[in-house]
Amino acid sequence: MKQFLAFVKKEFYHVLRDRRTLLILFGMPIAQILIFGFALTNEVKNEKILIIDNAKDIASQRIISEIAASKYFQIENSVTDPNQIVQDFKKGIIRVALIFPANFNKDLMHLHKAQLQIIADASDPNLATTLTNYISAIIQDYQSNLNQTYDIPLRIIPEVRMLYNPELKGAPNFVPGVMALVLMLICVLMTAISIVKEKETGTMEILLVSPFRPALVIVSKAVPYLLLSLINVATILLLSVFVLKVPVRGSVLLLFAESTLFIVTCLTLGIFISIKTNTQQVAMLVSLMGMLLPTVLFSGFMFPIENMPVALQVFSNIIPSKWYYIIVKSIMIKGVGFSMIWKETLALVAITLFLFFISIKSFKIRMA
Amino acid sequence: MRTIKFLLRKEFKQIFRNKSILAMIIIMPIMQLLILPLAANYEVKNINLSVVDHDHSSYSQKLISKITASGYFKLQAYNSSFEDAFHLIETDKADLILEIPQGFERNLIRKNEQKVLIAVNAINGTKANLGGSYLSKIIRNYNDEIRLQWQRLSSYNPVPLIEITSSNWFNSFLNYDIFMVPGILAILVTMVGGFLTALNIVKEKEAGTIEQINVTPIKKQYFILGKLIPFWILGNIVFTIGLLIEWLVYGIIPLGSLLVLYGFIWLYLLAILGFGLLVSTYSNTQQQAMLIMFFFMMIFILMGGLFTPINSMPEWAKIISRFNPVSYMIEVMRMVILKGSGWKDIFPQLWKILLFAVVLNSWAILNYRKTT
């Protein structure tokens, strides 16, 4: 035991002395939380819109002023030349245009029917849809105001209630994701590289020849990163609660316990990679390509898994961060207890055990 | 000048002998371009819906069938109470609940007004927003439908109706791939160029061969050029492979001129490679270089406008974006490939990237000291 602690102490020195790396390991989650928390949002506002007003009558003016007043839009220009649309699209100045035909109000009042055309730059499909919907809503509001003098029958009024996250903050969605990402990065990447580096420089052999069990040597390399990761989890939670104002609804203890499990999973993965690779470059490649990328893709926090083809959905089940993401979401945002997440926990345990056994097997094969 | 020839020969030999780099240049773009768009899909569809219908009238049933027919929603369950439906949301089996009150049809006709409740799991804000608005839209359409029927039955003053037609340009099928793929390619080229350059120099530092170079009379400008050029060429190769995949697999043919595209890429690569170079002058180990690169790449990519629009960011983030070369690349890729923008259109981005290239490379050259 004493020897093990001696190894762990040495490993801590290695890690703590590399100030630059340490700075980044602690700074990254903070940067990510700040970016996700304050910069990344799909909320639409101040989108530039181009108005082609061929009518210039009271109806078009009313609608245009409604649009100008809306926080979603900023009127870029009001012209009569439809060619402006293509030009401005190409320059990326506007994303949507609204065209009023001549005689708009006259047609509306006398023919009881008038047309409006919305042209959206659909190179960003979601934005186009959202902008189109917002403009339609403004126009329909105008229409219902017009119609207040008439008594419209059969009004179905949808009442929308947002659960768990009434302000539609992005944070509840991504904080669990950031946790998964950061833990993966530190535990898999750093562990793998740190072990492989010793292999590359040859010092690993020295350690292996020592009378200590090789397993101890390797595990001692993982321990500093375990501690670092727990500190990062705490940092992220603190940031989330106090800066992003997203509280932890469930048990913090459970959260830490599950996080420790996930950390162990990632460390095991990192160790496995280090056994299988020989140079830092390859270890990095494998970690980034093989681990980080799938984590970002398949954990479900950036892209919804249910949108993916079935094959990929099935594949996502072997990605540990997918389960961790669900667990953290459930505890933090929904506030549920262990009874709701035992299945996901089991999945993580299974993955960890699997990694553990193949690591030991690979290691023994190398030694033999 | 001859020195550069020798430097380049050495670099290329080393690159081609290094299997992992080759794998990175060739396999990574292919894999990423194939898998990422499949996964990176923000299209909202297959929203799991649970319906709580207390009315069971013809109106409520028609509304429900209209909703399921839309294709956006998957009807998961008919629950008899809101609590039951809520349990489905808790276990992530449903995303949305539609509750139709008892007496819906009767009260709608008698009182002219009825509320329906839509409860949305809003943890994923985008999904909730789009899901809620799709549902509201369908309900509105249904509302117009039954109102129209009603109008035909009674002698009724017609109400002024504004008919809205909307068209989507450049991507009429609202194909999400078309939006994502050029952006993903931009990121790919950035990552390959940046990482490889940074790691390469640091590797020489670690191996000690850089000291050997520092003792020779090689001018440091030549040395750095000797490092830049091979990776610049590699970056071009990755980009071209990417364009080919875009065409063969996704059917995306650049609307704009290839010359414009490549012109921009050439400048952009210089900037990104310069950045990698700069990072390498500040790192002593491969681990450090990789971590620093990763840190900046992550910020660049997240704030580059690939996943969320830059326009929606707060002022301080927008300012940071202006210093983010990746955001210009993503913008230009989309503009030229999807909208056919030309030299004049991308001029603002072009000269900014030129500035980046000059500043970053100069900084790197100044920082690289043969003598410490």
Add this chain to the structure above:
Amino acid sequence: MAEVVIKTHKLTKRFGNFIAVNEISFEVYKGEIFGFLGANGAGKTTAMRMLIGLSKPTSGSAAVAGFDVYKQTENIKKNIGYMSQKFSLYEDLTVLENISFYGGIYGLTDTEIKTKSDQLVTELGLQNQATKLVASLPLGWKQKLSFSVALLHEPKIIFLDEPTGGVDPLTRRQFWDLIYAASDEGVTIFVTTHYMDEAEYCNRISIMVDGKIEALDSPQNLKKQLNANSMDEVFYELARGAKRSE
């Protein structure tokens, strides 16, 4: 009077409060084999790095091949060769490719490179390994190859930093044969080592202790002075009071 090719006067290098090289002054003459000895941590490598233009001195002066180490490092580099402790050849390039690269870097023409390559390969007996990666060569071969590559551009002075670390005595002997051959051609050899027996091979040696030069003379004279039978004893006498060791 022999020509002075290296001259230092109170050359000093400080890292914060730590004085790695403390006002050393010495001269090296053309054609001699000058041994720069000292224990690990004595400051040898730091001193050498200042002479070859890798490190800027804190104070004092030095000139190598007539060029100033502060302002004319690039000129110094044109006139010297260097073999680092790690024998820095590119492991993923072949023997011939390494020769060709360094030859080109130092401005040799293609014909010169070809001639020198053939010469080198024959002299070292590397005909069978010429197209193999340097990584596959045993340590002793890498060492000899590094030395020869450092001499490719026929420099006046060659600096060797602990060149014989980790090889067997026979290989070390063979390496010193190469050094003698170069010295016979008029190349000045500046070599650092902590193998005391190699000190006997040098014309003159200096011994650094704690950043200062404590002795500077021929091996024979030093042995006589300190009443020692071997260089080991000489070194022990001088370095006994040393406060710095690795």
